[in-house]
Amino acid sequence: MTRTVSSDGAVPHIAGAVALSDRHLLGIEGMSPVEIRALIDRSLVFAENPHDGVSAALKGKTIINLFYENSTRTRVSFELAAKRLGGSVLNISVAGSSVKKGETLLDTATTLNAMRPDILVVRHNCAGAALLLSKHVDAAVINAGDGRHEHPTQALLDAVTIRRHKGRIEGLKIAICGDIANSRVARSNIHLLGTLGAEVRLVCPITLLPADIDHLGVEVVTDFEAGIKGCDIVMMLRLQTERMAGTETPSQREYFNLFGLDSAKLMRAAPNALVMHPGPMNRGVEIDSATADDVEKSLIRTQVEMGVAARMACLEAIATRAQ
Amino acid sequence: MTQTCFFNAHIIDPSQKLDGIGYVTVASGKISAIGTGTPPKTQMAEHGVDCKKSTLCPGLVDMRVQSADPGAEHLETLPTMLAAAAQGGITALACLPNTRPIMDEASAIDSLCMKASRIGGTRLYAYGAATSALKGDAMAEIGLMANAGAVGFTNGTSTVSDSLIMRRLLSYCSMLDKPVIQHCEDPALSKDGEMNEGETSTRLGLIGIPSESEVIIIDRDLHLVRRTAARYHVAHLSTRAGVDAVRQAKAEGLPVTADTAPPYFLLNEIAISTYDTAFKLSPPLRSEDDRQAVIEGLADGTIDAIASDHMPVDRDAKMQPFGPAQPGASGLDTLLALSLTLVHQGHLPMSRLIEALSLAPASILDLIGGTLSVDSPADFIIFRPESSWIIKGANFVSASRITPFESYPVQGIVDATYVGGNPIFQRH
Numbered sequence: 013m014t015r016t017v018s019s020d021g022a023v024p025h026i027a028g029a030v031a032l033s034d035r036h037l038l039g040i041e042g043m044s045p046v047e048i049r050a051l052i053d054r055s056l057v058f059a060e061n062p063h064d065g066v067s068a069a070l071k072g073k074t075i076i077n078l079f080y081e082n083s084t085r086t087r088v089s090f091e092l093a094a095k096r097l098g099g100s101v102l103n104i105s106v107a108g109s110s111v112k113k114g115e116t117l118l119d120t121a122t123t124l125n126a127m128r129p130d131i132l133v134v135r136h137n138c139a140g141a142a143l144l145l146s147k148h149v150d151a152a153v154i155n156a157g158d159g160r161h162e163h164p165t166q167a168l169l170d171a172v173t174i175r176r177h178k179g180r181i182e183g184l185k186i187a188i189c190g191d192i193a194n195s196r197v198a199r200s201n202i203h204l205l206g207t208l209g210a211e212v213r214l215v216c217p218i219t220l221l222p223a224d225i226d227h228l229g230v231e232v233v234t235d236f237e238a239g240i241k242g243c244d245i246v247m248m249l250r251l252q253t254e255r256m257a258g259t260e261t262p263s264q265r266e267y268f269n270l271f272g273l274d275s276a277k278l279m280r281a282a283p284n285a286l287v288m289h290p291g292p293m294n295r296g297v298e299i300d301s302a303t304a305d306d307v308e309k310s311l312i313r314t315q316v317e318m319g320v321a322a323r324m325a326c327l328e329a330i331a332t333r334a335q
Numbered sequence: 336m337t338q339t340c341f342f343n344a345h346i347i348d349p350s351q352k353l354d355g356i357g358y359v360t361v362a363s364g365k366i367s368a369i370g371t372g373t374p375p376k377t378q379m380a381e382h383g384v385d386c387k388k389s390t391l392c393p394g395l396v397d398m399r400v401q402s403a404d405p406g407a408e409h410l411e412t413l414p415t416m417l418a419a420a421a422q423g424g425i426t427a428l429a430c431l432p433n434t435r436p437i438m439d440e441a442s443a444i445d446s447l448c449m450k451a452s453r454i455g456g457t458r459l460y461a462y463g464a465a466t467s468a469l470k471g472d473a474m475a476e477i478g479l480m481a482n483a484g485a486v487g488f489t490n491g492t493s494t495v496s497d498s499l500i501m502r503r504l505l506s507y508c509s510m511l512d513k514p515v516i517q518h519c520e521d522p523a524l525s526k527d528g529e530m531n532e533g534e535t536s537t538r539l540g541l542i543g544i545p546s547e548s549e550v551i552i553i554d555r556d557l558h559l560v561r562r563t564a565a566r567y568h569v570a571h572l573s574t575r576a577g578v579d580a581v582r583q584a585k586a587e588g589l590p591v592t593a594d595t596a597p598p599y600f601l602l603n604e605i606a607i608s609t610y611d612t613a614f615k616l617s618p619p620l621r622s623e624d625d626r627q628a629v630i631e632g633l634a635d636g637t638i639d640a641i642a643s644d645h646m647p648v649d650r651d652a653k654m655q656p657f658g659p660a661q662p663g664a665s666g667l668d669t670l671l672a673l674s675l676t677l678v679h680q681g682h683l684p685m686s687r688l689i690e691a692l693s694l695a696p697a698s699i700l701d702l703i704g705g706t707l708s709v710d711s712p713a714d715f716i717i718f719r720p721e722s723s724w725i726i727k728g729a730n731f732v733s734a735s736r737i738t739p740f741e742s743y744p745v746q747g748i749v750d751a752t753y754v755g756g757n758p759i760f761q762r763h
Binding site: 041116117118136138139140141143144158159160161162196199222223224225227228 | 529532533534536537538539540541542543545609610651654655656657658659
């Protein structure tokens with residue numbers, strides 16, 4: 013298997029699946045820029061040829077989607093990605109499963125493990141859950157989001173989206189805005205975009221800023237308009253009300269007023285700035301509908317499309333390594 | 336009168352400022368003579384034990400132990416707990432009231448102490464619950480529990496957070512001359528917290544417990560101590576700000592004491608980086624700066640005592656993601672060896688360490704032990720401070736085998752533990 017690594021901006025020439033150093037995909041932190049670029053390049057190949065049978069890496073393999081949190085796009089995206097690579101997919105959602113009978117995470121995992129799946133895709137509300145599973149199962153584990161920790165495939169699909177529209181990541185000014193404290197998407201993106209040389213700025217109310225986050229090599233701005241000033245990408249995050257204690261901000265009305273994105277505020281960003289959001293959106297809370305649905309500026313639907321491609325690249329890389 | 340003379344021992348007794356090769360003679364369960372050099376011929380008459388220059392010092396007094404018995408005997412029963420203590424060189428220990436039933440009335444205290452005395456070995460003492468059912472909203476029957484032998488009052492693993500209740504508690508306990516032991520953690524500030532707040536919690540996506548949650552409670556309590564003149568003890572001190580607050584209070588002359596436990600002077604929050612739940616403790620492992628401050632506090636006497644903070648935890652309660660996993664770890668088997676690290680690393684002289692492990696906690700709680708002075712009960716240990724071993728939870732005498740020090744190399748092996756002149760543990 014050969015791996016071609018293109019520098020940012022170059023047209024990717026990929027001969028095959030990406031080789032990863034780890035058996036599992038648990039987080040972006042610690043991945044090398046070479047690995048990340050290779051995954052992005054390979055994702056772009058899949059994005060250009062979604063139905064062309066570029067790879068049948070998952071033929072004869074079983075993938076289990078084990079989701080402890082509700083999800084539409086991530087679960088469907090993984091399912092579709094696996095099917096396009098020829099894999100068989102099983103979806104297990106916790107509602108209506110033995111988990112509701114009190115089974116622990118590890119018991120569920122070892123039960124599923126006994127059925128010999130090749131890849132376990134796991135989403136869980138606790139940070140570290142995917143890592144814990146990876147220590148107790150034979151299958152390769154892909155983290156589809158663990159608590160507030162990481163959501164590596166989301167960061168990859170965001171990077172693929174940015175590459176597709178801006179041609180590069182290095183040197184771009186990218187604002188990540190909103191509920192940083194409760195966001196795994198923010199953490200994965202901080203690691204990924206920083207590793208690839210983007211200038212990352214966090215823009216949010218100070219009460220939604222986790223401790224010492226500036227140690228991760230990002231700039232922090234608490235004034236929204238100053239924060240997105242001159243940025244090439246404005247990435248909005250969902251206000252994670254289900255993870256909030258309710259005391260972080262005074263009200264949704266005030267939040268939208270001070271930290272929500274609308275077309276007037278977007279004028280402060282760079283002239284060709286593009287807007288992203290990992291979804292699902294709270295319209296009128298962190299972003300107004302006009303901006304979210306602006307076909308010129310919003311990449312939100314492209315992100316979903318790239319999600320399938322990015323997950324194909326990840327699944328293929330994991331499956332190829334597991335052989 | 337039968338007497339036994341332990342000679343050629345390295346005697347360390349901080350209560351008499353003894354530190355050198357010498358002898359201890361025991362008769363009728365008490366120390367009958369002690370001195371440096373070779374014992375007089377009369378002392379050797381009956382029975383002599385050559386200690387071969389091993390260290391002989393007062394037995395350890397562990398002032399913070401969670402007994403799983405009564406209520407959670409599947410985790411640990413009194414016999415294994417006391418056997419682990421004996422092998423660990425602990426001659427007396429004080430149990431937290433967080434049992435089922437809760438130690439919030441005299442009969443519960445009585446029952447636990449009776450049960451332990453039937454088993455024998457390490458002396459067991461009990462704290463009484465400071466508030467009824469540990470709920471924090473009303474004083475428990477403190478006077479009756481004190482009469483039944485409760486050595487102090489505490490809400491155990493939770494904080495007495497209501498300022499009025501705390502004021503009343505301190506006043507009432509000052510009347511009875513009993514100490515109030517506080518786990519200092521502001522419950523609102525640490526709500527849902529999973530680990531110490533800082534860069535590591537941010538990286539791991541775990542909810543942070545700010546270090547201020549400790550000193551806020553200490554500061555409030557110190558104001559109340561000034562008003563009530565009650566004896567106040569800060570349990571498992573873990574932050575620099577907390578150490579500073581206790582240091583200032585002592586300088587002011589307030590009747591304040593404090594202890595800490597080995598994880599807080601040997602480990603820091605970075606240990607959690609792989610979400611290993613053995614490192615989930617309460618209070619949480621703190622920053623490196625906090626760890627250094629705890630060592631400084633032990634060295635200058637701000638922190639009086641070292642306790643094991645022994646806490647039996649179900650393995651299933653640890654086989655979880657970090658957030659929902661239960662805090663706590665085993666400590667009896669490793670208290671002496673882990674604490675000796677402070678001596679081997681040059682932070683504390685041996686005599687100061689022994690004081691922190693025996694004399695200081697015994698004085699704080701008015702317990703038997705902590706001294707080798709003539710006529711005191713012969714509670715002492717003989718150990719080899721240089722002998723090394725590797726900590727393995729699976730080899731613990733305690734039935735509670737979860738330790739944050741798995742595979743940690745230590746030095747210090749107990750060869751014998753005596754309570755009232757009787758050997759309760761002897762290594763063969």
